[in-house]
Amino acid sequence: MNGIINVYKEAGYTSFDVVAKMRGILKTRKIGHTGTLDPAATGVLPVCAGNATKAAEFLADHDKEYVAQLLLGVTTDTLDTTGQVLSRRPVDCREEEVHDAIFSFLGVSEQIPPMYSAVKVNGKRLYELARAGKEVERTPRSIEITELEILSMNLPVVCFRVVCSKGTYIRSLCQDIGEKLQCGGCMQSLERTRVGAFDKSTAVTLDELERHRDAGTLSDIVLGVDQIFTQYPAVTLKTDFSQIADNGNKLRTKMLMEPFPFSDGMHVRLYGGDGRFYGVYVYLGDEDLLKPRKFFPA
Secondary structure, eight states: OOEEEEEEEOTTOOHHHHHHHHHHHHTOSOEEESSOOOTTOEEEEEEEEGGGGGGHHHHHTSOEEEEEEEEETEEESSSBTTSOEEEEOOOOOOHHHHHHHHHTTOEEEEEOOOSSSSOEETTEEHHHHHHTTOOOOOOOEEEEEEEEEEEEEETTEEEEEEEEOTTOOHHHHHHHHHHHTTSOEEEEEEEEEEETTEEGGGOBOHHHHHHHHHHTOGGGTEEOGGGGGTTSOEEEBOGGGHHHHHTTOOEEGGGBSSOOOOOTTOEEEEEOTTSOEEEEEEEETTTTEEEEEEEOOO
């Protein structure tokens, strides 16, 4: 099986648990997820199977949307309510102040990854060091928050929606908002509602996946690997040149069915006349060639 399944991860599972269960459901070892979700978090977890695993790195780069609950006045060692409470402070700020503090994080900023995260420092996962009682210095990372929306505010709890770049930790965002308000804060709940083009509305639970397998309808929910690359325009190869493409060679633009307004360095999705997806190609302007950037052999 080759393709992507948009899984809805339920609370209590780790991302690795989901992959392990899917290996059993689909009877294949070649499966990988495209971005870790905390065990307590829920939501969209696209999982790649077969040759689609080659594209997982690209999907991890897509922007993500979350709905989170921020609990003000409480800080913990994990930056969420599953951890050990470190402090409790009164929340005496006004709703307008909370609104301004949250929206001050729109745009590009630097964020320090939490100790309870999968980031590696000197070959060790931060969560491994944290569980051993060690705290190490972490290098701030550049992140971008492109959308923020407050869905409800019933202090000390605030529910908000955020769209952000890869590498953004919502737990850290909740902590930073709390510190800005001088009362502290931690994440109370988290749901990932979108990863790139993969939305909560089309995601399936593991139980639903098993039902599709038993009913022989897996093809209804397995998406083509090209769905990862919908941000790139599509071009179609003339049938006469399919064998050249099959071998992963560079292609001349005259081999395409229709002229296309290329610019140097542009990425495109290449399809055959039969609809087969060959992969992502990059245009080399000085040679007028298309070079495979990520090739998916048949």
